[in-house]
Amino acid sequence: MAELRSEEMVLNVGPQHPSTHGVFRLVVTLDGEQIVDADPVVGYLHRGTEKLAEDLQYTQIIPYTDRLDYLSSMLNNYALVHTVEYAMDLEVPARAEYLRIIVMELNRVASHLVFTGTYLLDLGAMSPFLYAFMERETIVELFNEICGARLTYNYMRVGGVKWDAPAGWLQKVRDFIPHMREKMRMYHNLISGNEIFLDRVKGIGVITQEDAISFAMSGVNLRSTGINWDLRKNVPYGIYDQFDFNVIVAEHGDCLDRYWIHMKEIEESLKIVEQALDKISEGPVLGKVPKMIRVPAGEYYRGIEGSRGELGVYIVSDGKDKPYRLKLRRPSFVNLQILKKMLIGQNMANLIAILGAVDIVLGEVDG
Amino acid sequence: MSDEDNKQPEKQPDVAPPATATAKPAAKSAKAALPPDPRVVAAKATGEAMKATLDKQLGVTAVVEVSASKDVPILVIDKAYWVQAVQFLRDDALQSYDYLRMFSGTDYPNYIEIVIHLVSRKRNTALYVKTRTERDLAVVPSLTGLFQGVNWEEREVYDLLGVHFEGHPDLRRIMMWEGWKGYPLRKDYSPFEDLDERGGNV
Numbered sequence: 047m048a049e050l051r052s053e054e055m056v057l058n059v060g061p062q063h064p065s066t067h068g069v070f071r072l073v074v075t076l077d078g079e080q081i082v083d084a085d086p087v088v089g090y091l092h093r094g095t096e097k098l099a100e101d102l103q104y105t106q107i108i109p110y111t112d113r114l115d116y117l118s119s120m121l122n123n124y125a126l127v128h129t130v131e132y133a134m135d136l137e138v139p140a141r142a143e144y145l146r147i148i149v150m151e152l153n154r155v156a157s158h159l160v161f162t163g164t165y166l167l168d169l170g171a172m173s174p175f176l177y178a179f180m181e182r183e184t185i186v187e188l189f190n191e192i193c194g195a196r197l198t199y200n201y202m203r204v205g206g207v208k209w210d211a212p213a214g215w216l217q218k219v220r221d222f223i224p225h226m227r228e229k230m231r232m233y234h235n236l237i238s239g240n241e242i243f244l245d246r247v248k249g250i251g252v253i254t255q256e257d258a259i260s261f262a263m264s265g266v267n268l269r270s271t272g273i274n275w276d277l278r279k280n281v282p283y284g285i286y287d288q289f290d291f292n293v294i295v296a297e298h299g300d301c302l303d304r305y306w307i308h309m310k311e312i313e314e315s316l317k318i319v320e321q322a323l324d325k326i327s328e329g330p331v332l333g334k335v336p337k338m339i340r341v342p343a344g345e346y347y348r349g350i351e352g353s354r355g356e357l358g359v360y361i362v363s364d365g366k367d368k369p370y371r372l373k374l375r376r377p378s379f380v381n382l383q384i385l386k387k388m389l390i391g392q393n394m395a396n397l398i399a400i401l402g403a404v405d406i407v408l409g410e411v412d413g
Numbered sequence: 414m415s416d417e418d419n420k421q422p423e424k425q426p427d428v429a430p431p432a433t434a435t436a437k438p439a440a441k442s443a444k445a446a447l448p449p450d451p452r453v454v455a456a457k458a459t460g461e462a463m464k465a466t467l468d469k470q471l472g473v474t475a476v477v478e479v480s481a482s483k484d485v486p487i488l489v490i491d492k493a494y495w496v497q498a499v500q501f502l503r504d505d506a507l508q509s510y511d512y513l514r515m516f517s518g519t520d521y522p523n524y525i526e527i528v529i530h531l532v533s534r535k536r537n538t539a540l541y542v543k544t545r546t547e548r549d550l551a552v553v554p555s556l557t558g559l560f561q562g563v564n565w566e567e568r569e570v571y572d573l574l575g576v577h578f579e580g581h582p583d584l585r586r587i588m589m590w591e592g593w594k595g596y597p598l599r600k601d602y603s604p605f606e607d608l609d610e611r612g613g614n615v
């Protein structure tokens with residue numbers, strides 16, 4: 047009798063697949079159930095933001111940054127204006143700094159909520175997604191009130207923010223914090239102790255410290271390996287040195303740790319928002335900024351702790367009102383590289399669990 | 414200060430945007446009387462010290478230029494010693510610049526510049542390291558042997574700036590599709606000419 051023939055199979059995941067949260071293609075080579083090779087194909091959402099920016103004045107670039115990581119646009123806005131302010135040595139009024147902190151940390155909460163919801167959805171749990179989007183909706187509505195948009199905020203300006211908080215807005219944020227804390231208890235009851243979920247993600251997709259550093263990973267992915275590196279603490283920018291919060295670090299580097307850090311960071315962000323609400327005072331929200339923003343000739347880089355890792359803006363200026371070259375250090379793009387290494391040797395069924403936990407946004411991967 | 418400002422263009426006459434933060438555009442020469450930024454002065458001194466260490470270590474003049482951006486030193490490395498220099502900065506116990514946080518490239522009128530930003534987590538300091546290559550035959554040794562994370566970064570620079578990285582295991586376009594002609598981030602690239610030829614009208 048002839049021997050059973052066996053051969054490798056190529057499986058194409060995406061570019062349109064619900065678990066990729068965008069357009070991302072993964073060419074996987076399978077030997078039975080085992081992944082022997084994986085080739086991520088990106089670029090489907092490439093809009094050439096860096097090239098477009100070369101023809102735009104600095105204020106005009108801000109709305110383009112909204113569309114990179116569209117789940118945390120406030121942080122993207124900040125990365126750009128902060129780099130310009132750093133290059134020009136501009137002072138930002140205190141109220142504007144506090145408003146920025148409040149919206150950025152709320153945005154981080156919203157982004158982490160989307161991660162939690164969609165990650166569980168990828169793993170087959172429908173209800174956490176619906177709950178997570180309910181709370182996220184509250185935050186998005188708060189943003190809508192302060193800047194007139196739900197997702198593409200275009201809220202920050204070089205030297206401050208565009209609009210002051212409307213009457214009663216700060217109180218609404220204050221009311222939201224205990225509400226969110228209450229909900230966090232519900233999430234932990236619903237997800238964190240769920241044995242099916244724990245069995246699914248524990249020990250899966252482990253990243254070692256050496257790999258994390260070699261791959262220049264940042265954010266939650268880096269901290270899940272036990273490396274204590276948070277730019278808000280290590281390289282303080284803005285007024286982050288005035289706040290009391292913890293950097294959440296795990297030790298195993300697996301998918302469960304990454305989920306856990308996201309959840310804990312929501313609580314830490316709420317702490318920061320609460321402190322900012324206590325400290326904020328009346329005053330102007332836009333500092334003294336020259337009418338035409340010209341960055342002095344030279345090159346400047348600032349990295350901030352985005353919700354997915356180090357979000358950096360590198361500006362090369364020749365002294366004009368437009369950048370000579372603008373490079374965006376996009377954390378999702380850098381973090382995604384390790385996927386191939388994580389997938390090889392894994393069971394096919396782990397693919398979605400591993401991809402989901404890296405927490406990418408394709409708008410940011412493709413720039 | 415004024416001395417340094419005047420020297421800068423002489424040292425590198427072909428640079429369109431001056432490479433240091435201290436150089437002012439001509440329109441603002443009235444403000445040139447400002448005292449030098451102490452951060453830049455300190456960073457340059459650090460950079461000079463690092464140049465001495467690197468040159469001594471490699472036994473050649475590897476660092477061809479030292480400047481600074483605010484408080485961060487900038488070292489320009491001769492292309493021939495690019496990998497050795499970065500490896501030394503990464504592995505030396507005193508330097509330990511083991512975290513490559515940003516990788517980028519810029520197209521200047523006469524050369525293309527590759528810049529990496531290194532961070533030493535141990536010392537909590539940052540350093541910008543650069544190298545330059547001709548525009549026509551842009552080739553730079555690959556750093557993939559030192560940092561796994563530069564694989565896609567070098568592919569992106571290859572894709573958008575047309576720099577070939579010697580020794581890269583998988584140098585393909587990453588953002589544009591295979592078959593695209595031209596390098597979008599080059600300054601002489603026109604987005605609208607020869608679209609059919611480049612593969613734009615699919």
